[in-house]
Amino acid sequence: MKNLKVPLAIENYIDNLHKRVTEAPLGRYLKDMAGAYQDAESVLVEDNPLVYRFWTFEPFPGGEGELAFGMTDLYPGLVGQEYFMTAGHFHRGSGGEIYVGVAGEGLLLLLTRDGELETRTVVKDTLVYIPSGWAHRMVNIGDETLRFTAFWPTGIEHDYASIRRDGFGYRVLKTEDGPKVVKCK
């Protein structure tokens, strides 16, 4: 096959991905997603921390049936009571995804467009299948960096706008009894 830009085997997959993340990270700072947090305004006055960074690999050719993959480092932190989290998105049309936990402790929020919520705890070696139609947002509920890899079909469109516009409907707050998922008003 010509034009194959994805190695058929990546030795030490995680280490190599991490190296490339370090070289060319795509970062999301708090200001990039200020509206997602209940108390972002007060935090933004003083600071603009890096919330997460990610690296993705879209194979070429990326026609139907190929798989893209990537890795995310989601840092520990709080905005008020609310844990650091990813922006979250839907896939337009059909297209599932697989997340695999590598390090740390996360809570994955899954949401339908009708507002139905499911959550999954993600730690090292957890595999979660995200079916078509479910938005996904990862929340770092631990004290260390949460690292996870993801695999998704090439060619899908990511819909971040719906979550930016409507919110996710639920927040994950740090309490004395541990993480608590609360519905937004």
Ligand SMILES: [Fe+2]
């Ligand atoms: Fe996705």
